[in-house]
Amino acid sequence: MAGMEHFAEYGFFGALLLAGVLLAVGPVVIPLFISPRSRSEKSRDTYECGMDTIGSAWVRFDLAFYLFALIFVAFSVAVLYLFPVALVYDDGSYLWRDFVAVALFLGILSLALVYSWRRGVFSPALRTTSQRTHRVGE
Template identity: 55%
Template sequence: MQAHLGDFLAIAFYLVVGVVFAVIPILLSHLIVPRSTGRHRDQTYESGMETIGSAWIQFTAAYYIYALIFLAFDVDVLYLFPVTLAYGQYAIRDFVEVVLFVGILSLAIVYAWRKGVFEWKTKE
């Protein structure tokens, strides 16, 4: 019973430390950041340049599909690093698996390309 209590205390400690590390920067930024007032407060700011048109524009669905494809490939590439470090006595088999994985990912890119996801159509 004491061993389980120690495990729960360790988990509670990490939970408290995680919450503290998340809350402290938010509180510090709330205390330190200067407050702005005036007529320019609600204007859109983009790299110090004056905005052209409304900030409320609608993006096409292709923009979101492009973003999801990027996110999926970004995460998938992260899985390649541990696989390359875990090569063992079956290096040939592991290499073939990685090539198949990258090949399937490449097919997804080709499919998106054929569907026109990477072509940006602008409105006049």
């Protein structure tokens, strides 16, 4: 029975997921029936403040964003490891060992931060218009 109760806890997620899907899909579907339609080609243009669109937006973008994503993955996984540590921290028998472990772990984590800091990941290269190597749309 206890197992069933545990299962029921997660069953509520399903119920709420259903409610969420309804609330997300409903507002998208309803305007299809009641909102006006204009058939003008111009209204389907990409909105760029009145200018005619030049090229696609699917171009290369700055590598700096990719670096952030990489560091995030490293840090995020490391921080995730801290959650179980925080849960068993006050077990009582190996207190100082626990603290030293946490401090060492965070210290090594900080080294990664220091490394990327020194490599200049957090201060992305500054470019002005004249230095830009490629134009959007090319």
